[in-house]
Amino acid sequence: MSQNIYFTPGPSQLFYTVQDHIKNALKQDIGAISHRGKAFQSLYQSTQENLRELLDVPKDYDIFFLSSATEIWERIIQNLVDQSSYHFVNGSFSKRFYQFTQDYQKQSKARTVEFGSGFDQLDIPEEAELIAITKNETSTGFSFHDDDLMAIRQQNPGQLIALDVVSSIPAVPLDFDLVDTAYFSVQKCFGLPAGLGVWMVNQRCYDQHARLKAKGKVTGSYHSLDSLKSNGEKHQTPETPNALNIYLLGKVAEDMLRKGPKMIENETNYKSALLYQTFEQHDSLLPFIKEKKNRSKTVAVGEVDGGNEKLMKYLADKKMITGSGYGPFKKDHIRIANFPTHSKEQVELLCDTIASFS
Amino acid sequence: MSQNIYFTPGPSQLFYTVQDHIKNALKQDIGAISHRGKAFQSLYQSTQENLRELLDVPKDYDIFFLSSATEIWERIIQNLVDQSSYHFVNGSFSKRFYQFTQDYQKQSKARTVEFGSGFDQLDIPEEAELIAITKNETSTGFSFHDDDLMAIRQQNPGQLIALDVVSSIPAVPLDFDLVDTAYFSVQKCFGLPAGLGVWMVNQRCYDQHARLKAKGKVTGSYHSLDSLKSNGEKHQTPETPNALNIYLLGKVAEDMLRKGPKMIENETNYKSALLYQTFEQHDSLLPFIKEKKNRSKTVAVGEVDGGNEKLMKYLADKKMITGSGYGPFKKDHIRIANFPTHSKEQVELLCDTIASFS
Numbered sequence: 203m204s205q206n207i208y209f210t211p212g213p214s215q216l217f218y219t220v221q222d223h224i225k226n227a228l229k230q231d232i233g234a235i236s237h238r239g240k241a242f243q244s245l246y247q248s249t250q251e252n253l254r255e256l257l258d259v260p261k262d263y264d265i266f267f268l269s270s271a272t273e274i275w276e277r278i279i280q281n282l283v284d285q286s287s288y289h290f291v292n293g294s295f296s297k298r299f300y301q302f303t304q305d306y307q308k309q310s311k312a313r314t315v316e317f318g319s320g321f322d323q324l325d326i327p328e329e330a331e332l333i334a335i336t337k338n339e340t341s342t343g344f345s346f347h348d349d350d351l352m353a354i355r356q357q358n359p360g361q362l363i364a365l366d367v368v369s370s371i372p373a374v375p376l377d378f379d380l381v382d383t384a385y386f387s388v389q390k391c392f393g394l395p396a397g398l399g400v401w402m403v404n405q406r407c408y409d410q411h412a413r414l415k416a417k418g419k420v421t422g423s424y425h426s427l428d429s430l431k432s433n434g435e436k437h438q439t440p441e442t443p444n445a446l447n448i449y450l451l452g453k454v455a456e457d458m459l460r461k462g463p464k465m466i467e468n469e470t471n472y473k474s475a476l477l478y479q480t481f482e483q484h485d486s487l488l489p490f491i492k493e494k495k496n497r498s499k500t501v502a503v504g505e506v507d508g509g510n511e512k513l514m515k516y517l518a519d520k521k522m523i524t525g526s527g528y529g530p531f532k533k534d535h536i537r538i539a540n541f542p543t544h545s546k547e548q549v550e551l552l553c554d555t556i557a558s559f560s
Numbered sequence: 561m562s563q564n565i566y567f568t569p570g571p572s573q574l575f576y577t578v579q580d581h582i583k584n585a586l587k588q589d590i591g592a593i594s595h596r597g598k599a600f601q602s603l604y605q606s607t608q609e610n611l612r613e614l615l616d617v618p619k620d621y622d623i624f625f626l627s628s629a630t631e632i633w634e635r636i637i638q639n640l641v642d643q644s645s646y647h648f649v650n651g652s653f654s655k656r657f658y659q660f661t662q663d664y665q666k667q668s669k670a671r672t673v674e675f676g677s678g679f680d681q682l683d684i685p686e687e688a689e690l691i692a693i694t695k696n697e698t699s700t701g702f703s704f705h706d707d708d709l710m711a712i713r714q715q716n717p718g719q720l721i722a723l724d725v726v727s728s729i730p731a732v733p734l735d736f737d738l739v740d741t742a743y744f745s746v747q748k749c750f751g752l753p754a755g756l757g758v759w760m761v762n763q764r765c766y767d768q769h770a771r772l773k774a775k776g777k778v779t780g781s782y783h784s785l786d787s788l789k790s791n792g793e794k795h796q797t798p799e800t801p802n803a804l805n806i807y808l809l810g811k812v813a814e815d816m817l818r819k820g821p822k823m824i825e826n827e828t829n830y831k832s833a834l835l836y837q838t839f840e841q842h843d844s845l846l847p848f849i850k851e852k853k854n855r856s857k858t859v860a861v862g863e864v865d866g867g868n869e870k871l872m873k874y875l876a877d878k879k880m881i882t883g884s885g886y887g888p889f890k891k892d893h894i895r896i897a898n899f900p901t902h903s904k905e906q907v908e909l910l911c912d913t914i915a916s917f918s
Contacts, residue, residue: 208592213800216591224582233574233753234566236883269627269755272799276781305781389800395591397627397755397802423634423663441630442571442747444755444802525594 207548210525211340211501211539212369217393218543223453224446232449242445243437249452250437256455256463257371259402260378266430267439267448268399271368271387273425275299277401278332278364278383279306280422281411286310287364288330290346293317293339294529295366300334317530318342318503320496324354331410332362338370340390341528343489343503343537345370345496348377355380362406372463373470373500373542382406388447391500392454393543398447403427458542466542470499473540473549477502480553486513487556490535502538503527510536516559522552565906568883569698569859569897570727575751576901581811582804590807600803601795607810608795614813614821615729617760618736624788625797625806626757629726629745631783633657635759636690636722636741637664638780639769644668645722646688648704651675651697652887653724658692675888676700676861678854682712689768690720696728698748699886701861701895703728705853706735713738720764730821731828731858731900740764746805749858750812751901756805761785816900824900828857831898831907835860838911844871845914848893860896861885868894874917880910 208215227233235241250265259265268274279287279302289300289312303310311330315321318339326333333354337346355363365381367374369390376384383403389396411427421427424440433440458466478497481487486507491497506513510526513536517524527535540549566573585591593599608623617623626632637645637660647658647670661668669688673679676697684691691712695704713721723739725732727748734742741761747754769785779785782798791798816824836855839845844865849855864871871894872882885893898907 204587204589206589206592208589210592210594213592213594213803216586220591221586224586228574228579228582229562231562231564231566233578233747234564234568234571236568236571237754269631269802270799272782273627279781302781305784306778307776387800389591395802395804396595396800397805418665420664423637423660424630426663441628442745442754444627444753444805445571446753447755447802 205521206523207521207544208523209538209544209552210523211537212387212390213396214390214539214541215393215543216395217454217457219454219457220393220450223450227446227449232446235445237438237442237445245445245449245452246437246439249448249455252452252455252459253400256459257376258378263378263402263404264431264434266401266403266434267443268401268425269397269444270399271366271385272399274385274399274401275302277422277425277427279303279308280420281414281427282332282362282364282383282407283308283310284331284414284417284419286329287332287334288326289313289334290321290336291315292319292321292342292344293336294341295339295368296334296336299336299366318344318490320344320493321350324350324357326354326358326361330361332364333358334364334366336366337376338366338368338374338498338500340369340501342491342531343498343501344491345498347495348380351380362410369500370498372458373466373540375463375467388451390539391541392451393541394447394450394454397444398451400451469546470540470542473544473546474499474502476549476553477538477540480556484556485560490531500540502540504536504538505534506536509533513556513559517552517555520555522555563879564881565879565902566881567896567902567910568881569895570745570748571754572748572897572899573751573901574753575812575815577812577815578751578808581808585804585807590804593803595800595803596796603803603807603810604795604797607806607813610810610813610817611758614817615734616736621736621760621762622789622792624759624761624792625801626759626783627755627802628757629724629743630757632743632757632759633660635780635783635785637661637666638778639772639785640690640720640722640741640765641666641668642689642772642775642777644687645690645692646670646684647692648679648694649673650677650679650700650702651694652699653697653726654692654694657694657724676702676848678702678851679708682708682715684712684716684719688719690722691716692722692724694724695734696724696726696732696856696858698727698859700848700889701856701859702849703854703856706738709738720768727858728856730816731824731898733821733825746809748897749899750809751899752805752808752812755802756809758809827904828898828900831902831904832857832860834907834911835896835898838914842914843918848889858898860898862894862896863892864894867891871914871917875910875913878913880913
């Protein structure tokens with residue numbers, strides 16, 4: 203690998219063991235084995251078991267491998283929404299998921315607030331079948347607080363909750379009792395090359411899917427929930443999958459289990475505190491998210507006085523690659539990933555370097 | 561890599577340069593770079609240019625990267641079929657594409673003949689908007705002859721033709737004048753790890769897509785044809801893509817250009833002739849496809865007298881991994897990939913070993 207350290211919020215720095223795992227994958231012909239054979243089935247099962255243990259996924263939630271979290275947005279709409287869903291929108295990614303419902307001509311509604319702001323109103327229209335919440339808005343660094351999630355869960359027992367945990371899991375633990383489905387992609391906290399999305403669903407999702415089928419609705423084809431399930435029961439995927447990434451995900455999950463989820467969480471909290479402290483102490487920087495309880499632990503976003511260009515170049519010259527703002531904030535924000543692969547020492551170095559910028 | 565040689569029809573033996581390209585990809589941080597940055601755009605463009613040159617793709621055909629050929633079946637139905645398509649079905653893969661039209665509740669029809677048989681009737685119902693043909697049925701080793709493709713093209717100027725070239729391209733050249741859209745996945749003749757599908761479309765596809773949109777039809781979301789096009793114009797993909805595989809595809813296409821498409825085609829023909837000769841001269845083997853003009857150049861399928869188990873084990877003990885039959889032929893057929901990565905020497909060794917089996 204080059205001398206660069208990627209603090210970009212995904213794709214990001216590869217997890218520090220990935221290079222070795224790729225070498226081993228090549229030795230074991232992971233790219234050549236049949237996706238209908240025993241070696242693949244065993245690999246699939248092992249990745250599932252490691253993920254289940256790492257993320258503490260309850261037994262009644264199934265885990266499926268798709269191609270991206272973007273794809274999973276579409277599959278959720280096709281499989282779990284008949285007429286209408288309800289979306290909390292305060293950033294580019296939550297907005298895009300909502301946009302997909304419009305592409306699919308659903309009667310979905312969104313509570314849209316200014317990007318980066320919190321939601322005062324948590325009430326949900328009765329007709330919504332599914333509530334879409336983004337745990338960690340990678341575009342703005344807004345974190346949806348678990349207290350709010352819990353309140354929504356308690357007040358809406360009849361509705362499905364879909365939680366986007368794209369850039370939070372596993373650095374920020376997820377209580378599965380609060381959701382019916384959750385999903386992420388592997389190029390964020392898992393530090394893998396992109397090309398794999400992970401979709402977790404419970405029995406209530408299957409029930410909703412069955413209702414749509416019974417009503418004669420189109421729910422897709424190979425990645426329809428029943429197709430994923432019948433293939434998953436054989437430890438297979440409906441299509442020829444990205445087996446290399448499924449293998450790497452299992453191996454990185456194993457490495458993380460060895461380190462311990464609690465240790466990963468603690469280090470995330472420490473590094474995150476350091477980043478926000480650095481923003482607050484710097485004359486030209488301010489955390490974009492004002493409410494401390496809504497500041498993302500994994501993606502720290504700062505407003506840079508006078509624009510991000512000079513600061514990002516200053517850091518890049520020192521081999522630290524950071525992310526620019528997303529969408530409307532492209533030139534004004536700096537986005538810094540604080541993922542499990544980023545060591546305390548690397549984040550300390552980054553913070554010291556930011557502090558030295560004037 | 562292990563000592564095994566994978567003659568399985570996809571995933572198969574990795575192209576012989578892939579391991580080195582993966583090492584270089586890691587050195588260049590291909591797994592970490594932003595899919596919205598210049599380095600990725602340049603990678604995307606370079607892969608497109610190499611593919612265009614290698615496959616002789618005319619300028620008025622666009623090239624897009626999706627996650628699998630299976631996904632592309634779905635996108636063709638969503639984007640290019642309003643009411644009805646027509647499918648030539650004589651194997652498991654052509655059948656599955658047709659099945660997807662039923663999942664999407666289209667009025668599509670299929671001409672279904674016995675698996676492995678040819679089609680006597682090439683007439684197309686007038687209402688079909690798109691004609692789906694499988695150039696190389698990976699499940700049976702049936703090759704749809706170019707003369708038949710040309711006849712269909714000439715007799716149906718108003719209809720779109722979608723050609724599945726999953727396991728033929730680039731070992732068997734494609735005349736783009738005969739098709740409006742063609743697609744393949746990279747784990748066959750390109751010898752890459754799975755997880756990428758390539759979709760090529762011409763202006764008539766955009767026109768049909770626009771007609772569907774104008775009628776208010778749902779054409780998907782992020783992988784709707786207009787979304788692919790508007791992102792493609794920026795040398796980007798709508799989602800965070802499998803950048804590693806896009807890089808590897810570009811590099812392998814470059815290697816193949818260096819070798820020369822004509823040389824690849826000639827070697828394919830030589831190795832293919834050797835395989836069928838070996839089948840014909842063996843007491844326990846018969847080519848499954850009876851008509852010589854319909855025998856696949858890239859996937860040779862033989863019926864094994866008494867079942868495939870002993871022969872496949874005999875070969876596997878000598879480190880040559882072959883494919884079993886597909887679907888209903890699981891125990892009776894042997895399927896042997898003859899892809900560009902399989903050298904003449906390797907195929908000669910395989911044929912000698914098959915000949916020595918009794």
